Amino acid sequence: MNLHKQDSTLQLETDVLVIGGGPAGTWAALTAAAKGSKVVLADKGYCGSSGATAPSGTGVWYVEPEVKQRQEAKLSRYFMGGRLAENDWMDRVLDQTYENMNRLAGWGYSFPIDPEGNVFRQGLQGPEYMRLMRKLVKRAGVKILDHSPALELLADEHGVGGAAGVSTQGGDPWRVTAGAVVIATGGCAFLSKALGCNVLTGDGYLMAAEAGAEMSGMEFSNAYAISPTFSSVTKTAYYRYASFYYEDGSVVEGAGSTKGRSVIAKKLLENRQVYARLDQAPADLQPLLRVGQTNFFLPFDRMGINPFTDMFPVTLRLEGTVRGTGGIHIVDDTCATKVPGLYAAGDAATRELICGGFTGGGSHNAAWAMSSGSFAGEGAAAYAKSLGQHAARREVHGLSSAPIVSSRTYGSTLQKPPIAAEEYIRAVQEEVMPYDRNLFRSDEGLRDSLYRLDRVWKSIRHEPIHLDYQAVKRREAAAMTVTARWMYRSAQARTETRGMHKRIDYPDVDETQRYRLITSGLDDISVRAQRVSEEAVSL
Amino acid sequence: MWLCIKVCPTNVFDRTETGLPLIARQEDCQTCFICEVYCPVDALYVSPYADIKQQVTEQELVSVGIIGSWREIIGWGRGRTRLAEIDETPFIDRILPPQGTISS
Numbered sequence: 141m142n143l144h145k146q147d148s149t150l151q152l153e154t155d156v157l158v159i160g161g162g163p164a165g166t167w168a169a170l171t172a173a174a175k176g177s178k179v180v181l182a183d184k185g186y187c188g189s190s191g192a193t194a195p196s197g198t199g200v201w202y203v204e205p206e207v208k209q210r211q212e213a214k215l216s217r218y219f220m221g222g223r224l225a226e227n228d229w230m231d232r233v234l235d236q237t238y239e240n241m242n243r244l245a246g247w248g249y250s251f252p253i254d255p256e257g258n259v260f261r262q263g264l265q266g267p268e269y270m271r272l273m274r275k276l277v278k279r280a281g282v283k284i285l286d287h288s289p290a291l292e293l294l295a296d297e298h299g300v301g302g303a304a305g306v307s308t309q310g311g312d313p314w315r316v317t318a319g320a321v322v323i324a325t326g327g328c329a330f331l332s333k334a335l336g337c338n339v340l341t342g343d344g345y346l347m348a349a350e351a352g353a354e355m356s357g358m359e360f361s362n363a364y365a366i367s368p369t370f371s372s373v374t375k376t377a378y379y380r381y382a383s384f385y386y387e388d389g390s391v392v393e394g395a396g397s398t399k400g401r402s403v404i405a406k407k408l409l410e411n412r413q414v415y416a417r418l419d420q421a422p423a424d425l426q427p428l429l430r431v432g433q434t435n436f437f438l439p440f441d442r443m444g445i446n447p448f449t450d451m452f453p454v455t456l457r458l459e460g461t462v463r464g465t466g467g468i469h470i471v472d473d474t475c476a477t478k479v480p481g482l483y484a485a486g487d488a489a490t491r492e493l494i495c496g497g498f499t500g501g502g503s504h505n506a507a508w509a510m511s512s513g514s515f516a517g518e519g520a521a522a523y524a525k526s527l528g529q530h531a532a533r534r535e536v537h538g539l540s541s542a543p544i545v546s547s548r549t550y551g552s553t554l555q556k557p558p559i560a561a562e563e564y565i566r567a568v569q570e571e572v573m574p575y576d577r578n579l580f581r582s583d584e585g586l587r588d589s590l591y592r593l594d595r596v597w598k599s600i601r602h603e604p605i606h607l608d609y610q611a612v613k614r615r616e617a618a619a620m621t622v623t624a625r626w627m628y629r630s631a632q633a634r635t636e637t638r639g640m641h642k643r644i645d646y647p648d649v650d651e652t653q654r655y656r657l658i659t660s661g662l663d664d665i666s667v668r669a670q671r672v673s674e675e676a677v678s679l
Numbered sequence: 680m681w682l683c684i685k686v687c688p689t690n691v692f693d694r695t696e697t698g699l700p701l702i703a704r705q706e707d708c709q710t711c712f713i714c715e716v717y718c719p720v721d722a723l724y725v726s727p728y729a730d731i732k733q734q735v736t737e738q739e740l741v742s743v744g745i746i747g748s749w750r751e752i753i754g755w756g757r758g759r760t761r762l763a764e765i766d767e768t769p770f771i772d773r774i775l776p777p778q779g780t781i782s783s
Contacts, residue, residue: 185688194688195711250764265763267716267753287690308690333729338709339688372710372729431762434752435712439727442745 150307150314152283154180155524155531156517157303157318159290159344161187162194163506164486165324166273167240167513168520172322173280175521180316181282182305184289184325184612185339188274189267191326192462192487193506195336196266196375197433201507202241203234210234217504221465221496222638223654224357226673229493232473236511244269247276263432264506288314289612291544291605293321293347294536299480300351301536304544311608313546319524319531320481322516323348323468327461327487328623330572331565331616334365334374334457335435342461344488345626346619348468350539353477354660356490356670357466358623359630359641360497362578364405364456365463366397366416371439374457376501378429378436381421384414385451402642405456405575415451458573461623464640465491465499466630469658474519475512481523485509485516492656497639541662542618543604544611557603561613567596568620572627582645586632593625601663625665630657633667683714683723705732712749719756721747 156172158165161183169181183190203213214230241261245251249272252260278284287309294302294317302317325344329337345355365374366382379397384404386392392414394403407414421429426448430437440447461467468477468484470493475483486509495504524531538544571589572578600618605611634657636650637643655669681700684692688711693703702708708725715723724740726733740746754761 185690186686189686189711189713189717190688195713250761252763252765265753265761267713267755268761268763286685309684333709336688336709336711336713338707338711370728370730431765434749434762438712438725438749441748442727 148312150285150312152180152314152316153318154178154283154316155319156180156322156520157182157316157320158322158324158517159303159347160184160191160324160326160486160488161274161277161284161286162191162324162326162486163270163273163509164488164513164516165322166270166277167510168322168324168483168485168517169277169282170273170280171514171517172521173277173282175518175525177521177524179280179282180285180318181277182285182288182290182303182314182316184287184343186286187277187284188270190336190339192334192336192340193509194266194270195435197263197435198266198269198506199263199377199502200241200261201234201237201503202262203238205235205238217495217498217500220498220639221492222498222649224492224496224639224656224672225494228673232515233494233507233511236514237507240510240514244272248272285314289343289615290325290347291607291611291615292538292540293351293482295351295481295539296534296536298534300482301531301534303347304538306607306611308612313607317531317534317536319527320483320520322483322485322520323488324485324513324516325488327464327467328361328620329460329462330458330569330620330624332458332460332569332573333372334367334459334462335372337459337462340462340487341616342619342623343615344484345468345623346541346615347539348477348479348482348484348488349622349660349662350541351479351482353479353482353484354469354658355466355626356469356656356658357492357497357630358461358626358659359634359657360466360492360639361461361464361623361627362581362640362642363459363461363463363499364401364575364579365459365501366401366404366454367457368439369413369453369455370443372457373436373439374459375433375436378418378421378433379416381418381429382416383419384416384454387413387415389451401456402579404454405579408455409575413453416447416454417449417451418447419449421448456575456579458578460572461627462487463499463501463505465495465497466627467491473515474522475516476519476523483516483520483523485512489516497641540605540615541601542614544607545604546607557614559599559603561610561617564596564600564617565613565620568593568617568624572624578627580642580644581631582643583632586628590625590628590632593621593628597621597625597663622662626659629665630659630667633657682717682719686717687714715747716750716753716755718747718750721750
């Protein structure tokens with residue numbers, strides 16, 4: 141049945157629908173509204189607090205438009221990323237980020253000024269930034285739907301024309317028809333509780349793929365953050381000041397926050413607990429570190445641990461594609477997907493264009509979110525405008541791979557699904573969380589995982605979904621399942637080690653594989669290679 | 680509407696018949712500390728434990744001054760200086776030990 145047949149359905153018509161209200165989504169909404177579009181923004185949680193940015197502090201790739209500085213900035217992660225980033229895209233993102241950050245200052249973000257009068261614009265405090273973005277979006281006349289996860293895209297034969305979902309507060313369905321849709325739903329961290337990441341379950345990937353969009357770089361999806369074993373706070377940057385120890389205080393040789401993260405993973409796999417202590421942080425810096433990432437210290441303060449002087453147990457928490465670089469494949473400068481009317485931005489879109497196969501936290505990610513959001517917002521506004529009057533007359537239908545049925549119509553006659561969403565989720569987590577499956581990959585391991593993941597997908601993809609709040613969990617389970625399958629299919633195809641993608645059976649870079657891997661399909665997944673723009677980043 | 684019900688990204692709270700918020704789905708809590716920082720009356724405490732339930736009493740939290748502490752740190756609430764205005768951490772980024780090549 142179609143979602144719009146229910147009486148209580150909230151129905152809206154708009155030019156541009158943005159799905160996701162983090163940095164990318166809010167920049168997309170602001171930009172589209174500035175171009176004169178009527179905009180609706182639907183967030184799975186609350187626009188202003190949802191996602192990886194809101195609870196954190198983040199560095200931003202803000203670089204003065206000066207040749208030498210820009211050149212150094214572009215080179216800084218180019219080789220770590222396996223030379224898959226593109227010069228033109230880095231230029232565009234550096235320009236757009238510079239512009240957006242300066243705009244934020246004009247709009248009232250309080251950037252700090254040092255005693256010499258220099259303004260610092262290389263960082264943002266998450267709660268502050270996202271609260272301001274919400275305010276700006278509302279002021280621009282954008283209609284915000286909070287706690288309103290999208291469950292499926294709507295389309296006709298010409299392309300995507302809206303989305304439908306359900307309110308998790310009240311349970312009423314919603315349906316928005318639109319000239320263009322921007323997917324800004326973030327990446328997928330597989331409900332690992334990495335800070336702020338549990339709303340990031342790959343929903344946008346699934347919906348985009350159901351519409352026919354492709355993914356790119358899904359092999360670059362094995363980011364793990366260092367965090368205290370007990371805590372959700374995954375702020376890895378500060379661990380550059382850490383030394384790593386065994387329980388008896390002896391040093392774990394080779395362990396580190398960047399190059400040595402694999403050593404930590406290997407020890408944890410051997411069931412040897414690793415401890416950290418930030419004892420390399422100079423005393424005069426410690427107060428400044430507290431200002432930069434206040435929430436880094438929250439769990440420690442609450443447990444009476446001084447991380448500069450006390451050892452505490454650490455683990456590696458999966459961040460998947462949130463701090464990996466894979467995502468929806470972008471086909472032009474407007475962040476369009478290959479499906480007419482469908483755009484992608486932020487972590488939902490591939491970040492390979494500026495990061496290649498590796499990224500840290502913050503910096504490039506924050507820059508990509510705000511820049512790609514702006515590009516996509518502008519592109520979507522122009523596309524919606526080009527449709528003219530035609531847009532409102534379109535007969536669009538839902539694209540979900542599993543049928544979504546109204547619980548009000550079928551009531552209790554619809555059987556409770558035999559397998560709970562939580563069971564599917566656990567099954568997927570068992571394939572993507574273990575370090576010896578996802579961090580250290582091998583053909584054998586990938587094949588085993590894919591065999592099981594394909595079975596999960598076959599089971600979940602045909603089960604009808606009740607249109608109530610449980611629908612959200614079932615769609616999340618489906619999204620995580622298909623995301624894991626794309627990850628491992630492309631990981632299987634890349635028979636080398638490049639960027640963050642590590643194959644223990646192919647430990648070296650193979651220069652003949654300096655290309656992107658584009659993944660498509662839901663039931664049958666295919667992988668193809670696409671050349672990277674040859675324009676070199678000069679040294 | 681109560682702010683915690685509104686701002687929780689994972690919809691952990693419900694509104695009870697009396698209108699007061701209730702922690703209805705603690706298993707969905709991702710310990711992101713957002714509810715705590717938004718609460719204007721410092722009535723919420725987010726545990727440092729992500730995966731296990733911590734037994735606490737309001738009295739002990741108040742006595743050690745934890746309740747409302749993050750809101751105070753980031754300077755939200757009347758009469759406080761917002762942390763964003765004094766955050767100069769990009770400076771730190773420049774003197775962090777160099778980031779190595781990717782892990783091997």
